[in-house]
Amino acid sequence: MMLIFGGLAAFLLPELPPLPDPVSSPAIWEHVSEMAVIVALFGAGMRIDEIGSWGRWRPATRLLAVAMPLTIIAVALLGVGVASLSFASAVLLGAILAPTDPVLASDVQVGPPHKGEERPVRFALTTEAGLNDGLAFPFVYLALFVAHEGITPVTWGLEWIGKDVIYKIVIGGVVGWAGGRALGFVLFNIPRNAALAETGSGVIALAGVFLCYGSSELIEGYGFIAVAVMGFTLRRIEKENDFHRRLHDFSEAIEHGLTALILVAFGSVLPVLLADLIWTHVAIALLLILVVRPVTGWISLLGTSLSARERLVVAIYGVRGIGSIYYLAYATSQGEIEEQAELWSIVAIVVLLSTILHGFTGGRAMEWLRPPGRQNEKAAGATEQF
Template identity: 35%
Template sequence: MTDLLNNAQWFVLIGGLLVFMGLTFTVIKRLPVTSAIIYLAVGMLAGPTVLHLFHFNPLKESALLEVLTEVAVLISLFSAGVKMPVPVRFSNWKAPLLLASVSMTLTVAMVAAFAYYLLGLPLGAGVLLGAIVAPTDPVLATDVQIRHASDNDKLRFTLTCEAGMNDGTAFPFVMLGLGLLGIHDLGDAGTQWILFDVLWATVGGVLIGIICGVILAKVVWILRGKQHRHKLLDDFLGLGLIGFVYGLSVMANTWGFLAVFFAAVALRQTENQLAVKSTRKNTSSQKMPSTVSKGSLIFKEHLERLSELVLILLIGGTLFIDSWSWRAVVLALFLFFLARPVSVFIGLLGSRTSFRVQAISAWFGVRGIGSLYYLMYAIQHGLPEHIALQLMHFTLIVVTLSILLHGTTVKPLMNRFWR
C-alpha cells in the first residue's frame, strides 16, 4: 500500500496512535483544536515532509483510496441521517436545502471560473475541481454537527443536513466535468446529463433511500413488538441498510450517498412515528422497543472515528515540502474566504436564517474525505494522468488547509456562538 513501512510497523503506528488518543481523550477534548489536526501532524511527521518513514501515493493507490473514502463517507452519512430531528418540517430543512443546491452550484461555478481563468485548467477540469472541493464533508465536520438525536440546535442542524445532502448534489457536477473532458456522455445539448445525471439520479436516490428506510423500520418494529419480541442485531441492521441501499442505488444509476442519507433519515422518522402511535394506543407503562437508529449509532460513530484517523494519517503521508505551491494555496484561500461565504449568503437570501447562523455556516465549509472520494472516482473512470496529478495536488492542499484552518477555529468560534 505504501513505501518503506511494512505491515507490522503500520500496526504499531496506527495502534500506538489509537492508544494515545484513547488515553488523552479528556485532555484533547479541552484543547482548542480538533483530533484531525493531530492525525495530520503525525502523518506529516512520519511522511515525506519530515522523517520520510512512508509515502502514500494516491494516484498509484487510487482504487484502494476510493473504497476507503467511500466507506468512510457512507458511515458518516448514515450517522448524520439518524440524528436528524423529528418530525421533518420544510421550515427547518429550507436553509440546508438551499445550501446543498443553490450555494453548492455557485461554489462549483466560482471555483471552475477561477481554475479556468487563473490556473489555466481546461473547462472540464475546472468544473470537476469545483465539484471535488465544493461539498462540505460529513466525516471531518463532527465538531459542528448534531451531537445526538435530540439536539435541536439550528446551526448544527443546518451544517449536518447540508453535509448529508451535498455529497449527493456534487455528483452531477462530477459527471459534467468528466463529460466536458470527453470521458462521460452528456447527450445532445446536455439532455442526457440533465435527465439522468441530475433529475433521475437525484430523485431516484432519495426515493430508494426513503422506501428502504421506512420498510426496515416497520419490519423491525413488528418483530420487536408485543407478539414477537425478537432480539435483533442493530449494528448488523444499520450496516446492512447502508450496504443494501447503496448497492441498489448504484445499480439503478442513482446517487448512492444521497440514498443512504435519506434512508437513515426515513428510518429514524418512521421509528419515531411508530413510537408516538404506540404510546397513544398503549396506556400501560410497557417499555417501548429499542430502535435501529439508536442502537447502531454508537458503533457507527466508532467506525467513523477510526476511518478518520486512518485517512487523515494517509493524507499527511502524501505531502512533500514542495507540495505547497502558491497556486494550490491561493485556490484554497479563494474557496474558504470568497467562494464559500459568497455562495452561502446568496443561497440563504430570503430564508429568514439569522445572520449569525449564516456567518458561521459561511466559514465552516469543511473539506475532507468526500473530496478525496470524488477525485478517486474520477481517476478510476479514466481521468487523464496529467490532469489527475494537477487536481490531486490542488485537492490535497485544500483538504490539508481546511483541516488546519477550520480545525483551529471550530471550538473557539462555536463556544462563542453558543455563549
C-alpha cells in the same frame, strides 16, 4: 492533527513502506473514502430528530440550490483563470470542492438521536452535509462528459440532464426511502416477539445500509443520496426507541475509525501530493475557504430566519475533507481527466487548510452563538444547545 501526524510519520520514518500514491493508484483511496462517506451520510440522516416546518429546512435548501452551484462556478473559474486548468478539470475541481464534508463537519452538526433541541445553525449544516455529496455527483459526471466528448452539450446534454441530474437523484431518494422503511420493518417487527432492535445488533443495520447503497448504485441511482435518505427515514420509525441512539453510536464509532485511518494515511502521502504545489494552488485553496464559501453561503441565506451571526457561521463552516478525496479518486480512476497531479495538489492543500482552520475554530464558533451570559459554560453544554 491526524493529517499532520501522518505527514510527520512519513517524514521522520522514511524506512516505512510508502502508501499508494493517489495520483497513480486512486482505486484504494476511492473505496476506503467511499465507505467512510457512506457511514457518515447515514449517521447524518439519523441525527435529525424532528422534521419541523418548511421554514426550518429553508437554509439547507438554499445552501444546496444556491451556494453549491455558485461555489462550483466560482472554483471552476478560479481553476481556469488562476491555475490554467482545462475546462473539464476546472469543472471537476468545482464539483469535488463544493460539498460540505459529512465526515469532518461533525463538530458543527446536531448531536446524536434524542440529544435534545436542534438549533438552526447545526440543523442547516447537518442537512446540507447529508445531501450535498450526492447532489454534487451530476457535476462530476459533467466534467467527465466534457473530458471525453468536449464542450459540445448538443451531443451529451440530454443524457446528462435526463440521466445524471434527474433519474439518478430521484432513484437515489426512492431507494433510500424504501430501504429505510424495509430496514425499520426488519428491526422493529421481525420477529414480532423479539424485535432485532432489542438485541442492539448494529451490524445488521449497517449491513442494511450497505445493501441500500449497493442497490441504488446497481440501478444507477446515487447511493450517497440513498443512504442519507435511508437514515432520515429510519429515524422516523419508532422515534422514541433507544435503538436509534445505539445504532448512531455504533455507526459513529465505525466512522471515526475509518476517518482516523484515512486522515493518517492521507497525511503520510501529503509530501508526495504537495511536491507539485505552487502558489496558484494555495491561492485557490485560500480563496475557497476564506472568500468563495463564505460569500456564496451568505448570499444563499439572505431572506432566511437566521440572524446575521448564524448566517456568518453557516456560511464559513463548509468543511472540506474526505468527500473531496473520494470524488477526485473516483473521477481520476475513470481515466478521462488530465492534470491529475495538479488536482490532487489543490485538493490536498484545501483539505489540510480546512481541517486545521475549521477544526480548531468550530467549537469557538458554536460558543460565540450562545446567548449572552452563557458563553462561559462548558463546551458540552454548547453541543447540547446548538
